[in-house]
Structures are given as structure tokens and as C-alpha cells.
Amino acid sequence: MGIFPFRDQKIMSLSEAAGLVHDGDIVAIGGNLSAREPIAMIRELIRQGKRNLHTVGGAHGVDIDLMCAGGVVGTVQNSFVGFEADLGLAPNFRRMAEAGTIKVRETDCIAMMVQLRASQFGVPFMPTPVVDGTQILGLSTDFRQITCPFSGERVNLLPALRPNVAIIHAHRADNQGNVKLYPPYFADLLFVEASDKVIVTVEKVVAREELKHMGSNIPYYEITGVVELPLGAHPTSCYPDYSYDRAHLSEYVKAAQGGPEVFSSQYLEKCVFGPRNHQEYLELIGGEEKRNALMDWHQDEGRWRELMLRE
Amino acid sequence: MTEKITYYSIDELMAVCLARTIKDGDTVFNGVAVPLPFTAIMLARKTHAPNTVFWGGLLAGLNPEPCFLPPTSGDSVMLRDADPVLHLSQIFDLVMRGELNRVFFSGAQIDKYGNLNNTLIGSPKNIRVKLPGGAGGSHVGSFARNFTIWSVRHEARTTSKGKPVYNFVDKVDFVTTMGHRTDGGDRQELGIRGGGPDVVVTNLCVFDFDEASKIMRLKSLHPGVTIQDVVENTGFEPVIPEKVEDSPAPTEEAIRIIRELDPLETRKRGFSSEALKRRYDL
Numbered sequence A: 001m002g003i004f005p006f007r008d009q010k011i012m013s014l015s016e017a018a019g020l021v022h023d024g025d026i027v028a029i030g031g032n033l034s035a036r037e038p039i040a041m042i043r044e045l046i047r048q049g050k051r052n053l054h055t056v057g058g059a060h061g062v063d064i065d066l067m068c069a070g071g072v073v074g075t076v077q078n079s080f081v082g083f084e085a086d087l088g089l090a091p092n093f094r095r096m097a098e099a100g101t102i103k104v105r106e107t108d109c110i111a112m113m114v115q116l117r118a119s120q121f122g123v124p125f126m127p128t129p130v131v132d133g134t135q136i137l138g139l140s141t142d143f144r145q146i147t148c149p150f151s152g153e154r155v156n157l158l159p160a161l162r163p164n165v166a167i168i169h170a171h172r173a174d175n176q177g178n179v180k181l182y183p184p185y186f187a188d189l190l191f192v193e194a195s196d197k198v199i200v201t202v203e204k205v206v207a208r209e210e211l212k213h214m215g216s217n218i219p220y221y222e223i224t225g226v227v228e229l230p231l232g233a234h235p236t237s238c239y240p241d242y243s244y245d246r247a248h249l250s251e252y253v254k255a256a257q258g259g260p261e262v263f264s265s266q267y268l269e270k271c272v273f274g275p276r277n278h279q280e281y282l283e284l285i286g287g288e289e290k291r292n293a294l295m296d297w298h299q300d301e302g303r304w305r306e307l308m309l310r311e
Numbered sequence B: 001m002t003e004k005i006t007y008y009s010i011d012e013l014m015a016v017c018l019a020r021t022i023k024d025g026d027t028v029f030n031g032v033a034v035p036l037p038f039t040a041i042m043l044a045r046k047t048h049a050p051n052t053v054f055w056g057g058l059l060a061g062l063n064p065e066p067c068f069l070p071p072t073s074g075d076s077v078m079l080r081d082a083d084p085v086l087h088l089s090q091i092f093d094l095v096m097r098g099e100l101n102r103v104f105f106s107g108a109q110i111d112k113y114g115n116l117n118n119t120l121i122g123s124p125k126n127i128r129v130k131l132p133g134g135a136g137g138s139h140v141g142s143f144a145r146n147f148t149i150w151s152v153r154h155e156a157r158t159t160s161k162g163k164p165v166y167n168f169v170d171k172v173d174f175v176t177t178m179g180h181r182t183d184g185g186d187r188q189e190l191g192i193r194g195g196g197p198d199v200v201v202t203n204l205c206v207f208d209f210d211e212a213s214k215i216m217r218l219k220s221l222h223p224g225v226t227i228q229d230v231v232e233n234t235g236f237e238p239v240i241p242e243k244v245e246d247s248p249a250p251t252e253e254a255i256r257i258i259r260e261l262d263p264l265e266t267r268k269r270g271f272s273s274e275a276l277k278r279r280y281d282l
Helices: A014-018 A039-047 A062-069 A091-099 A109-121 A135-139 A188-194 A208-214 A246-257 A260-273 A278-284 A287-298 A301-307 B010-019 B035-046 B088-096 B137-143 B227-232 B252-261 B273-277
Strands: A026-029 A053-060 A073-083 A125-128 A144-147 A154-159 A165-173 A197-205 A225-228 B027-030 B053-056 B102-105 B109-111 B120-123 B126-130 B146-151 B156-158 B164-166 B197-202 B205-209 B216-221
Touching: A014 A039, A014 A197, A014 A225, A026 A062, A039 A062, A039 A165, A039 A197, A039 A260, A039 A278, A053 A062, A053 A109, A062 A073, A062 A091, A062 A246, A062 A260, A073 A091, A073 A109, A091 A246, A091 A260, A091 B126, A109 A125, A109 A154, A109 A188, A109 B088, A109 B137, A165 A188, A165 A208, A246 A260, A260 A278, A278 A287, A287 A301, B010 B035, B010 B146, B010 B197, B010 B252, B010 B273, B027 B035, B027 B088, B035 B053, B035 B102, B035 B146, B035 B252, B088 B137, B102 B137, B216 B227
Parallel strands: A026 A053, A026 A165, A053 A073, A165 A197, A197 A225, B027 B053, B027 B102, B102 B146, B146 B197
Antiparallel strands: A125 A154, A144 A154, B120 B126, B156 B164, B197 B205, B205 B216
């Protein structure tokens, strides 16, 4: 929604880009569940000690759980936070929601889409057909019902939701800020148009000619800053580049289930505050060997299957 | 020659029962945390309902042919060999237009009217267990023409104080997805377009809903399960008609397809280990 026309100012360091996020901001986190979440940037937000961020989005997992544990979140407005039947409940999110140390603003995937779309379309609210009976309506001032002045039909209304900043992880960008995102897109393209600022971390910055050849699908003027971070979605996946790191996530969930002290010493100290830079993080998680294992998912089906079961 | 299959297990029977709720030509979507419905939808597409229009989760892959079913529904195997990939918003728009025939929902608590709780145990002011959330359940449940409810934990547990705890409860702690009736009224009174739940498939039985009371009605029993078992494991009184059928036994072909579709056995997740041990003769 913001326009960022200066192409020569797009490439940034991780810490510069995180500096675009301010305490109390509404932050749309890209990706979904176990896929393409901007986790390297989330680690930096935690290191910079951001406070009271308000996350918005659909069904998510480790990104939101890690932000909660890292102390950067005040409010979670996501339609789902968990590790599904794969690894179960999100332990940090759950613990903090139950203790009241984070506020959960219950929402729904479609409600979220409609609210962001109102912002994308530049209108103050959007109607939907009637939704009722669900108690999430009663927990928030976001849900109203009126009679349509044209048809007389009952409709629900949702107010526009405009994130201060969207943070997404994508595949390729050029140094002017044009971005190539491969499917699945989830809601990321909506986040881009509905948010004031957009930070994109990418697997690789490529020459403009190369990106033109791929066909970019996010224009440079939507993008505030680009940070090159190979494996920047780890431990979530970034297909077609790499699969999710189930072994790492499994260790993560075990540490989180141990309570805040255990999680702090076994995960935050080690994986968030330990490495001095992204390269050191990549070494810590297993270096070249780990990278190859996650990137080789497409070599044969057996290898791909095996990645789905790693403990 | 393919090897003869001699038995099936509860997850496979449930997948077959769930698949039967899909008619050929239906539009079907499923989102989050759903290995068993994925199995059922893929089975329906390979047997009686090849024209099912299926979006494989939030990746928005249309009619995918995954080489395995993933433990996390965010995995890109659900895009494999898909028809041209759509944007997630295109699915949600179709849902809002009322063109989705069926979706599959489970619940940490499920009540007699088919209301589902995936938000919290306790109350909003005193949360005892924060559940992950309903994903698209509150809205998709209002707009979809019908939905199928499934539960792999139709059981009674006893607390340390000797109090029985059910997943099938008289009243859910919190309505995430509306079934047929809540304190505010029924679907017609509230002006909701979608028809709500019509079938409930559990690890013990299949329910439909009594037309007049909109309360769950026992339809069929899985092998070895008695009416008494259902009653003892349900926290409300279901409608018990005079005639209760046996859940139809799966065909060998269906079981073979299920095992080929889901070599990682993600469909078995969430069941009790005792339930999974039981083998039923084909």
C-alpha cells in the first residue's frame, strides 16, 4: 500500500530491515503452517528486543510460537497456531495465552482475508454473507451485522485491517526490489498490497535480466527492503528450494514443552542469541550436510518421504 | 499379482465412511491438520467420485496427485501434478459464493447439535486449555452447503477426581463452528446460508441428525461396537432409532487404494494405540 519508488535503496542488511519494525506494530507474517515463514527475520526481531507486536494472518505454526517465546508479541490475531497432527499444540503460544501474557484476538481465515482485502481495495469495510452462531464474533468489535440498503439482505461487515508492515520470505529478487515468488503463495500477495511497508527476505538476489526471465510477480514499488538470506525460512520449507526441517522442529517442540526456562536455555540461547550472524546459524543447524538434505527432496520420492518422518 | 489384503483397521474404515459423504461432482476443500479427510477425499476421487473438485489445503493446489500424504498440510506434495494452481483467495471467494459442497471439520469438543470447539477449553476469561484455533471453520462452516464432522477420539476418560470427560459433550465450552443450533437460534433463524453438518463419522459409529430436534442420531455401528458402547462414550443422549445399521465393510480395493495413497500412515495420527491395534477381517 505504500509506494517505494527508489530502486537503489532496496537491498538492506538483516538488522537494517528489522529496524523498519517498531514496537506495537501490526505485523503480517507470510507463509503458512510449516511453509515459507520468515524465521530468520523473526530471530532478528527477537534479538533486537522488539515489544508488543500484533501479528495478523491465517494458519501458522513455529513463527508465531517463537515470536511469543521471544517476548516480541503482545497480541496474536491468527486463525490457527499449532503444529497440527504432526507435532501437536504450539507450547509457548498455548502457555502464554493461558497465562494471559499474550492476548489472543480470535479470527478466521476468511475474516482475515476480507479485512485485508478491504485495506487492499481502499475501503473502510467489506461485507460477507451472514456468519453467526460462532462465538468468535462476540469476542471482537470487528464483527457487525447490518441490513444491505440495496437488497434488504442481512450481511456481516468486517473493518479494513492495515498492517504496518508485512514480512514475507520469497525465492528471488533483483537488487531493485522486484520479487519472484513461486507457489504456494498462501496469502502473501494480499499482505503485500494491504500493508504500509513490506520487508522481503529472499533465498537469492539475482540480476535484473535473470529475474525478468523468471517473470516477477511483486513489483519493486511495493517493496520497502530486500534482505538476502539463504535458507531464511528454516526450519520451515521454501519449496521448490527446500523441504521443512522436521527434526529441528521436533527438537523445538520438545524444548518448548519443557517450559519457559528449558526453552530459553535449550533453544533461544542456542539458536536465536548464539549465532553472531546468519552464516553462523546455518553452520549451527548442520551446515552443508543439512542444507543438502533439505534441498534434495526432489531427487527421489523415498528421500522426500524420509524428510517427512525425521525425529 | 497383487497381494491379497485380509484385514482393515479403524482409520481405514473411517476413511471409507468419510469418502461416502462425497458425491461425484462435489466441490470439496480441506485446510489444516487433516490427514484423515485428505485420505478420504483422495479415495473418493479414485473410486465413486472421480469428478470431485478438490483443493488440497491452503496451498490451493487443485486436484493434486500427491505421491504421499504429508504430516503437515502445508507441504508442497499437495501441489504435485495439480491443475493450474490458484490463489487461496479464489477458493475462499468460491466458498463465500455458496459453491462449496463439502468440507470436513473435527473438534476438540463436539456437541449434540454438531457445534464444534477448536478455540479454548474453559471460558474466554478463564482459559484452561488454549487450542490452536478454528482456522477457517467459523466462516466456511456458515457458507459451505454441508460439512462432515469427524472425530478419532469418541471416548470417555476419567479425571483424577473420578469425573468422566467426553469429547462428545452436551454443550461445548466455546462455539468455534456452528452446527445446527446454538443459544442464539438455529441456522434458519440466524439467516445462515449453509446447511451445516449432515454426517458425523467417529471411531465408534456414524451419526446423522434427527430432522426435528437436530440432535445427532445413531446411523451405523462399526464392527464390534454396541449401542451401549456409544452411549457410554457420549456426553449427551443421542437419538437412537429402532433400526441401527452396521457400518458397511470396506472393499479390498478401497483398502488397497488407501494404503497406496498414504504410505506414511498419516491417517492414523490422533487415534488411541488400542484403537489402531484392532484388525477387522475383510
